[in-house]
Amino acid sequence: MPALFFPRRYPPLLRVAVLIVLSVFVSVFSEKHSNIESVSLTMAYPVQWISMQGISFWQRANNYLQSRAALASENVRLRAELIRAQPKLLEADILRNENRQLLALLDSIPQPPGKVAVAQVIAQNFSPGSQLLVVNMGARAGIFVGQPVLATGGVAGQVVSVSPMSSEVALLSDLDSSIPVQPTDSDTPLLVDGRGDIDSLAVPFQPRNTSLKVGDRLVTSGLGGRYPPGLNVGTISAVIHNGDQPFAQIAVRPAVRLGQLSTVLMLWDRPSPQPVVTP
Amino acid sequence: MIAISFIFGFFLALTAEIIPCGPFYALLHPDFVALLLLYWAISGSSELSFTIVWLIGLLQDMVLGDVLGAQAIAGVIMIYLLYTSLGRVRGLPSWEQLFFIFLLLLTHRLLVWLWQAWAGTITWHFSLLLGPLIGALLWPLFTLAFDYLRHTLRPRHI
Numbered sequence: 001m002p003a004l005f006f007p008r009r010y011p012p013l014l015r016v017a018v019l020i021v022l023s024v025f026v027s028v029f030s031e032k033h034s035n036i037e038s039v040s041l042t043m044a045y046p047v048q049w050i051s052m053q054g055i056s057f058w059q060r061a062n063n064y065l066q067s068r069a070a071l072a073s074e075n076v077r078l079r080a081e082l083i084r085a086q087p088k089l090l091e092a093d094i095l096r097n098e099n100r101q102l103l104a105l106l107d108s109i110p111q112p113p114g115k116v117a118v119a120q121v122i123a124q125n126f127s128p129g130s131q132l133l134v135v136n137m138g139a140r141a142g143i144f145v146g147q148p149v150l151a152t153g154g155v156a157g158q159v160v161s162v163s164p165m166s167s168e169v170a171l172l173s174d175l176d177s178s179i180p181v182q183p184t185d186s187d188t189p190l191l192v193d194g195r196g197d198i199d200s201l202a203v204p205f206q207p208r209n210t211s212l213k214v215g216d217r218l219v220t221s222g223l224g225g226r227y228p229p230g231l232n233v234g235t236i237s238a239v240i241h242n243g244d245q246p247f248a249q250i251a252v253r254p255a256v257r258l259g260q261l262s263t264v265l266m267l268w269d270r271p272s273p274q275p276v277v278t279p
Numbered sequence: 280m281i282a283i284s285f286i287f288g289f290f291l292a293l294t295a296e297i298i299p300c301g302p303f304y305a306l307l308h309p310d311f312v313a314l315l316l317l318y319w320a321i322s323g324s325s326e327l328s329f330t331i332v333w334l335i336g337l338l339q340d341m342v343l344g345d346v347l348g349a350q351a352i353a354g355v356i357m358i359y360l361l362y363t364s365l366g367r368v369r370g371l372p373s374w375e376q377l378f379f380i381f382l383l384l385l386t387h388r389l390l391v392w393l394w395q396a397w398a399g400t401i402t403w404h405f406s407l408l409l410g411p412l413i414g415a416l417l418w419p420l421f422t423l424a425f426d427y428l429r430h431t432l433r434p435r436h437i
Contacts, residue, residue: 128404129395259302
């Protein structure tokens, strides 16, 4: 192995020290200039592409090797699910029509529906410090930073950096993640923060005599304008009133099984209606 | 030939670290790149360049989406610590090396964690301890497999 850049005659401790300084410089630089993330995501794409090929090969092999009986039983299960979903679909249609009529009555600005695209997860990094996914859609598919990401059940997270072919999604459980929510039965604005734990989120800064209780469902409130209102976020799984803590500790079980995502939905929300200002 | 297998090995190790196989795998998989670096440093014939270790770490940071420089500096310090006692470690059978490997992998993971904590918030998690432990337990298997690979890939002169 040739000695790159550094001649071997310098003592090893000096070489290590120089590299430590260099790392500090790189870290600070990348924190200051966020477009570095896009560059590094592009650099990482070849490795992620190989990982994606590996997964799809495994899935194809799995499909091929699945027995006829297993396929038949899955077919029966899916058909039953479809029949169960049918009334809900009808109901949704009726509600959509009704909503449109009501909006027309209110003279509201007509809203184009939001768009959704399915993206495949090609890499994951779950460490206590970060809970990130990389998906196989990027700027070329119209992905933008801050885009809401959904999955079966509700909200999964949001896009934090974009490269031409792939983009990085911070899950709700990421330490830096925070999402504005409200309980389904009241308008109390709350936040749900990630704690670096894939199965548990937290509601910060609630007084010890909070009215929130175990089993309350939390949905996005639409405050902040990043997530559309009414999407499932999670259910309160524990409320701990500890005497020596200034706030109640509230744990939330996410609506989406964040650890087992293989496909996610990228949401392009409809443009928010412009407020009409009358003088 | 050695350079090619080196690059190919790191590509594979990186892929193994990011492949989405559920939450348990993601939290508990050993740090394959660090394991490969340790193997290379212990069994390789020539000294590993710190700069190359650093660059590999930087690539790993890019692929994992961590704070840039975290894995890079952890890798360099881990290899430096290994080199301070390389003579002793080399002489040991691989199952006794296991303890050294555990300490080195633990140092690596804690350094990465500290670096992330410096950029964000500190939380403790059991995987900080369990990941290196699993990595160290895999070490004898790892050396066996790689010794075999190196033996079969070596060019033969008749």
